[in-house]
Amino acid sequence: MELKQFASDVRKTALKLVFEKKASHIGGAFSMVELLTVLYNKILLVNPSNPCNENRDRFLLSKGHACSSLYATLALRGFFTMEELYTYTENGSYFTSHINHKVPGIELSTGSLGHALPVACGLALAAKKKNQTWQTYVMVSDGELNEGSNWESILFAPQHKLDNLTLIVDYNKIQSMGTVAEVMELHPLADKFRAFRWEVFEINGHNLDEIETAFNAVKLIKDKPSVIIANTIKGKGVDFMEEKLLWHYKSPSKEQLEEALRQVAEEN
Amino acid sequence: MRTAFINQLIVEARQNKDIFLVVGDLGFSVVEPFIDEFPDRFLNAGVAEQNMTGIAAGLAMEGYNVFTYSIGNFPTMRTYEQIRYDVCYHNLSVKIVSVGGGYAYGPLGTSHHATEDFGIMRVLPNMIVSAPSDPHEAKAITTLFCNHQGPGYIRLGKAGEPNLHQQDVSLSLGQALYIKEGQGNLYIGTGSILKDVITHVNANDPSAGIASFPFIKPLDQDFIADAVRKYTNWISIEEHQSNCGFGSAVLESLNDLYNNQTIPNIPKLKRIAIPDKFIGYAGTQEFLRKEAGLIL
Numbered sequence: 039m040e041l042k043q044f045a046s047d048v049r050k051t052a053l054k055l056v057f058e059k060k061a062s063h064i065g066g067a068f069s070m071v072e073l074l075t076v077l078y079n080k081i082l083l084v085n086p087s088n089p090c091n092e093n094r095d096r097f098l099l100s101k102g103h104a105c106s107s108l109y110a111t112l113a114l115r116g117f118f119t120m121e122e123l124y125t126y127t128e129n130g131s132y133f134t135s136h137i138n139h140k141v142p143g144i145e146l147s148t149g150s151l152g153h154a155l156p157v158a159c160g161l162a163l164a165a166k167k168k169n170q171t172w173q174t175y176v177m178v179s180d181g182e183l184n185e186g187s188n189w190e191s192i193l194f195a196p197q198h199k200l201d202n203l204t205l206i207v208d209y210n211k212i213q214s215m216g217t218v219a220e221v222m223e224l225h226p227l228a229d230k231f232r233a234f235r236w237e238v239f240e241i242n243g244h245n246l247d248e249i250e251t252a253f254n255a256v257k258l259i260k261d262k263p264s265v266i267i268a269n270t271i272k273g274k275g276v277d278f279m280e281e282k283l284l285w286h287y288k289s290p291s292k293e294q295l296e297e298a299l300r301q302v303a304e305e306n
Numbered sequence: 307m308r309t310a311f312i313n314q315l316i317v318e319a320r321q322n323k324d325i326f327l328v329v330g331d332l333g334f335s336v337v338e339p340f341i342d343e344f345p346d347r348f349l350n351a352g353v354a355e356q357n358m359t360g361i362a363a364g365l366a367m368e369g370y371n372v373f374t375y376s377i378g379n380f381p382t383m384r385t386y387e388q389i390r391y392d393v394c395y396h397n398l399s400v401k402i403v404s405v406g407g408g409y410a411y412g413p414l415g416t417s418h419h420a421t422e423d424f425g426i427m428r429v430l431p432n433m434i435v436s437a438p439s440d441p442h443e444a445k446a447i448t449t450l451f452c453n454h455q456g457p458g459y460i461r462l463g464k465a466g467e468p469n470l471h472q473q474d475v476s477l478s479l480g481q482a483l484y485i486k487e488g489q490g491n492l493y494i495g496t497g498s499i500l501k502d503v504i505t506h507v508n509a510n511d512p513s514a515g516i517a518s519f520p521f522i523k524p525l526d527q528d529f530i531a532d533a534v535r536k537y538t539n540w541i542s543i544e545e546h547q548s549n550c551g552f553g554s555a556v557l558e559s560l561n562d563l564y565n566n567q568t569i570p571n572i573p574k575l576k577r578i579a580i581p582d583k584f585i586g587y588a589g590t591q592e593f594l595r596k597e598a599g600l601i602l
Contacts, residue, residue: 139396145367150391156357157392160364167346168368187388190357197352 041246044114045075046306049275050299051110051123057295059127061135065285066104066179069210069243069270074111076249077175086116089143095172098158101179101208102148105137117143152185154178155205159191162203162263173257177206181213184222195263196235204256205236205265208243210272212283228267236265243268276301307463307498308336308405310441311448315373318452319344324399325452326365330358330376332405337375355380359388359400366398371452375403378411378420382459386426393457394432400458401451402427407437407461407497408545409585409594416584419594420461424496425550427459428523434479435523437461437552439500440470443520446477454479463498470500470518480524488515492537492573496522496552499545499600506602522552525559527568534560534569543578545600553577578602 048071056064078084082095099108106126113123118141125131132140136149148154158176165172178188195203209227211218218224228238237259241248249268256264272286273279276298290298316339319325327340328349341348347370351358355376362372374381381402382389393400404420411418428435434451436459438444444462451458470485477483482494485504491514493503500518507514515537519526533540542553556575563569580598589597 147391147395150387152356153360153388153392156360156388157364157367159357160361161367162364163349163361164365164368164370187356187360190352190354191360194352194354194357194361 041075041079042306044079045071045246046302047114048075048107048110049302051113051120052106053290053295053298053302055106055110055123055126057290057292058124059135060289061106061127062287062289063103063135064106064290065212065273065279065282066101066208066210067107068274068276068279069272070104070177070208071107071274072244072246072249073177073206073208073268074108076246076253078111078115080250081253082175083172084143086112086143089117093170093172096145096158096161096174098146098148098154098174098176099137100148100151100154100176101182102137103135104179105135108137109133109141112141112143151179151182152187155188155191158203159194159198159200162195162200163198165202166200173202173204175204175206177208179213180207180209180211180218180224181221183207183224184213192231192234192236199261200263201260203263204253205263207265207267208270209267210270212272212281212286214286216283231265231267236263239264239266241266241268243270244274275305307438307441307444307467308465310444311403311460311462312336312340314445314448315452316340316343318449319347322371322452324369324371326370326372328358328362328365328372328374330355330374330380332376332380355384356388359385360392362400363388363392363396363398366393366400367396371399371401373401373403373451375405378404378406378418379423382423382426389457390430394430397432397456399455402459403462404460405462406464408499409589409591409598410464410498412591412594413588415588416586419585421545421580422547422550423459423461424522424544424546424552424555428555429550430457432457433523434458434521436521437497438520439495439498439518440467442469442471442473442475443477443518446475447520450477450479461497467498468501470504477520480521480526482517482519482521482526482529485516485518488513490514490537491539491541492517492533493541493543494519494556495543496520497545499543499595502595502600502602503543519552522555525555527559527563530556530559531563531568534563534571534573538573540573540575541578541602542575543600543602545595546579548577548579548581551579553579
């Protein structure tokens with residue numbers, strides 16, 4: 039119940055933010071809300087008052103365009119204030135609309151796709167070399183799996199037995215100019231990862247229990263990296279946004295904001 | 307030059323546990339002594355330069371000073387955006403080592419001609435850009451890079467370059483230095499082509515000065531300002547495109563120094579560089595330098 043409320047608050051915060059600043063990418067921000075909710079409340083060992091603590095778990099968001107919901111998550115967890123968050127996209131603000139490591143709690147600036155997984159491999163490798171127990175988590179979109187750099191890493195991580203690395207695919211099946219099936223089909227995605235020697239978990243990326251169970255199961259996997267393929271819905275939580283490509287780009291009008299907020303509250 | 311690099315890297319790694327070497331499946335018969343001594347601080351990332359650079363960034367975020375090593379354009383152009391965004395924007399200690407700068411791998415073809423590296427590297431904020439002229443400079447730059455926090459690029463030749471300095475040199479970051487002082491003409495160069503300058507000056511212009519610029523960025527402003535007062539005619543040489551290269555950087559500095567009234571005049575500068583073209587045929591480094599017009 040508490041987690042549901044948190045997820046609802048993340049959506050409301052992100053909605054108000056993109057409305058206020060006329061920003062984009064609410065669809066991809068909403069598809070990962072439950073994943074972020076579980077990560078930041080149940081899984082990640084992070085300390086909002088000491089975000090650079092050496093032993094923290096590292097979470098990298100590769101789909102940096104969808105950062106409104108991560109910024110909202112971090113604000114709600116106390117990494118910074120709501121007032122700071124509301125400088126988002128303003129002149130001089132570090133809260134750029136593609137994620138920025140100058141914001142407390144953000145490990146890596148992204149926005150150009152296919153960058154975070156290679157860096158995450160480096161982090162996980164460093165932890166192994168230094169016998170440190172913290173974990174590295176990285177979230178990619180499905181569309182960005184078009185990028186060849188990801189597949190270089192997908193080859194690399196099992197070769198080096200990076201069992202301290204967990205990849206999460208926000209599989210909402212819509213990319214920038216069409217469905218994944220239309221643009222660059224990934225199916226059968228789980229089989230691809232298995233062929234590359236990853237441990238694969240396929241879950242409903244909006245079911246909080248399933249998400250938590252998967253993240254806990256990952257911790258038991260040894261000698262290989264794990265991928266959680268989270269089947270999600272772009273724009274999840276607002277009926278006129280769900281599975282609509284348009285909400286990769288569009289910012290809600292005042293009426294749409296109010297309706298969306300009503301639906302998000304009702305959902306909770 | 308690459309031997310001087312790896313030998314010095316080993317020396318540094320013995321006293322600095324943060325030194326880490328990552329190769330892109332290249333370095334056969336060069337990097338083995340490092341692997342033998344520091345197996346835990348070596349990684350062959352495979353033929354996958356984007357991932358190699360990303361991994362280097364990740365390792366650097368955890369405190370390592372990472373050297374990525376490959377040939378020609380592979381550790382730079384093939385992974386340029388990772389260098390710009392992951393390494394330079396995050397100001398991480400990743401040093402990019404390119405072996406075979408210029409036409410060093412001449413017979414291998416245009417894929418292996420690294421003649422645009424200064425331009426693409428020096429435009430990046432936080433990046434130090436270096437091209438040693440001989441093994442002594444390669445050694446000094448390696449030491450500097452092992453002790454520098456932040457990104458760096460070093461263009462090496464391959465093996466067998468002669469020593470242009472009589473002994474080890476001590477360099478600070480960005481420092482230029484005279485090979486010999488003189489009067490009238492000043493020849494300035496970067497990288498192994500500086501050898502051609504020394505040969506030319508000794509034979510044809512013995513009173514001229516010769517300066518080596520191991521660093522294209524930062525460029526030694528004090529050295530330039532001082533040299534302006536001593537030499538009226540300057541000749542720059544580099545094994546790089548004339549656009550965005552070493553001579554271009556010197557011209558920019560001269561202009562800015564003049565504009566801010568640090569120097570009283572801008573000397574005449576003849577730039578010798580590759581005239582905006584590819585060479586599509588094979589040849590030794592010496593042959594291709596002549597074909598590209600890199601002649602004094």
